[in-house]
Amino acid sequence: MPASPSTARAINDRLALRLLQQEGPLTAGQLKQLTGLSRPTVADLVERLTASGLITVVGEAGEQRRGPNARLYGIVADRAHLAALDVRTESVSVTVTDLLGRELAEASVPIGDDTGTGPAVEQAVTLVERVAKEAGAEQLHTVGIGAPGLIDPDTGELRDSTGLPAWHRRLVAALQERLPRARVIVENETNLAALAEQRDGAARGRDTFVLLWLGHGTGAAVVLDGALRRGASGGTGEIGFLPVPGTGGVPSATDCSGGFHSLAGAAAVTELAGAYGLSGEQGGREPAAAELVRRAAESLAEASPGETSSGTASSGDGARAADFLDALADRVALGVASVVAVLDPGCVVLGGEIGQAGGEVLAGRVAERVGRMSPLRTEVRASALGGGAVLRGALLTARERAQDELFAPACPPTHPPR
Structure with a gap:
C-alpha cells in the first residue's frame, strides 16, 4: 500500500534533516543527489523545513556560483540547547551543547562523601544552571543524565x-x-558508555557486543542485534553481583562484596597493585586505580629488549608491572568468560577509566585467557573513550530525543518511544 502524501512528505523531511545532521550544510542539488528525490520534491521540502524554523541558509557553495541553486542549507543549531550529566558517587560533570552536539560550555564539581543530600543536590543543580548560562542557553530543551x-x-x-x-x-x-x-531523562551510566563506544569508539560498526565497565564499580552493558538490552527489572549487566572464585564469599541481594566487584572494582585493583609493589594514591578512587594500571601498561609497552616472547618484562619494575597486569587479567577474564558463555557477543569492550588505562596491553592478556577458557571466538578491545563515554552517551541520547521531538511536526519518529 503506497504511503499517503502527508506520510511521504514526513519521510522525505526526516531523511533530509538526518543528512543535514550527518553531512553538514548542503545545497538543494546535493540533497537531490543524496536522497534520490526529484527537484520539485526537494524544493518543496526545503521551503517547508525553512518555514518551520528547522533549517536556514548558512552560506553559498563555491565562490563562482550564485543564486538559489548555490544556497547552502543547514540545521538551525541554536533551535535547542541540550545538557548532559555524568553523575558519579563523588562528582558531577556537565556539558551543554547546541542541537548539533557542538560543545558550548562544560564544568564539573566534586561532591564529598560527607555532603548532605540537600546540599549535594543544590551543588549539582547550580552547576547545571551555571554551565547553561555560560553556554548562552536561555533554557534547556533536553537534559540527559548518566548515573550508576x-x-x-x-x-x-x-x-x-x-x-x-x-x-x-x-x-x-x-x-x-x-x-x-x-525534558529530563536518566539512563544507567554503563549503558550510555556502550552507546557512545558503538557510535564513536571501540565498538563502532558492531551490532552485537558487551561493554564491561571497570571503574569505581563494575558493570556491563549488553547490545544484541543493534538493541540495548535492559532486562525485566532493568538489571541486565549487574555483573558486580556475579559470584566468582577468589573472593572468599558470595554477594548478597544488597551487597556485591564477594562478587566480581570485589575482584575488579577500583579499590580491589589498587590493593592488587600494592601486593605487587606498585604504589599510588590510596583510597580506592577511580583515577588512582586507573593511574596504576596505566603506568603498568605503559612500562610494558615501552619495554622491548627485556621482554619475553609472551610480552612479559624480565626483571625489575617491568616484571612487577607484568605480574600485576597478569593477575588483573586473570580476574577480569572471569567476568568476561562468564558473559561470553551466556551471550556469545563476539566482542567485549573493556570500558571505564581502568579499561581504557590498560589499553591493548590488558585487553590482549584478557583475550588470551578467555581464549583458553571458552570455545567461543571473542574479540577483547580496549575502550577508546574511557570515562568520557558516559557524558558522550548522555549527550547522544539527549540529542536523539530532542531531534525526535523537534523534527516531529514534519516527521514521525523512526523508532517507537521508550
Whole structure:
C-alpha cells in the first residue's frame, strides 16, 4: 500500500534533516543527489523545513556560483540547547551543547562523601544552571543524565539502590522542578558508555557486543542485534553481583562484596597493585586505580629488549608491572568468560577509566585467557573513550530525543518511544 502524501512528505523531511545532521550544510542539488528525490520534491521540502524554523541558509557553495541553486542549507543549531550529566558517587560533570552536539560550555564539581543530600543536590543543580548560562542557553530543551544504579524499565526512573548516595535519586526530581520546560531523562551510566563506544569508539560498526565497565564499580552493558538490552527489572549487566572464585564469599541481594566487584572494582585493583609493589594514591578512587594500571601498561609497552616472547618484562619494575597486569587479567577474564558463555557477543569492550588505562596491553592478556577458557571466538578491545563515554552517551541520547521531538511536526519518529 503506497504511503499517503502527508506520510511521504514526513519521510522525505526526516531523511533530509538526518543528512543535514550527518553531512553538514548542503545545497538543494546535493540533497537531490543524496536522497534520490526529484527537484520539485526537494524544493518543496526545503521551503517547508525553512518555514518551520528547522533549517536556514548558512552560506553559498563555491565562490563562482550564485543564486538559489548555490544556497547552502543547514540545521538551525541554536533551535535547542541540550545538557548532559555524568553523575558519579563523588562528582558531577556537565556539558551543554547546541542541537548539533557542538560543545558550548562544560564544568564539573566534586561532591564529598560527607555532603548532605540537600546540599549535594543544590551543588549539582547550580552547576547545571551555571554551565547553561555560560553556554548562552536561555533554557534547556533536553537534559540527559548518566548515573550508576538500576533504571526502572517501566517508569524510566532511577531506582533506590543500596550503596549509592541518596542525592542521586533526588537530583532528577530537583532538575525537573528547576527546569520545568526541559525534558529530563536518566539512563544507567554503563549503558550510555556502550552507546557512545558503538557510535564513536571501540565498538563502532558492531551490532552485537558487551561493554564491561571497570571503574569505581563494575558493570556491563549488553547490545544484541543493534538493541540495548535492559532486562525485566532493568538489571541486565549487574555483573558486580556475579559470584566468582577468589573472593572468599558470595554477594548478597544488597551487597556485591564477594562478587566480581570485589575482584575488579577500583579499590580491589589498587590493593592488587600494592601486593605487587606498585604504589599510588590510596583510597580506592577511580583515577588512582586507573593511574596504576596505566603506568603498568605503559612500562610494558615501552619495554622491548627485556621482554619475553609472551610480552612479559624480565626483571625489575617491568616484571612487577607484568605480574600485576597478569593477575588483573586473570580476574577480569572471569567476568568476561562468564558473559561470553551466556551471550556469545563476539566482542567485549573493556570500558571505564581502568579499561581504557590498560589499553591493548590488558585487553590482549584478557583475550588470551578467555581464549583458553571458552570455545567461543571473542574479540577483547580496549575502550577508546574511557570515562568520557558516559557524558558522550548522555549527550547522544539527549540529542536523539530532542531531534525526535523537534523534527516531529514534519516527521514521525523512526523508532517507537521508550
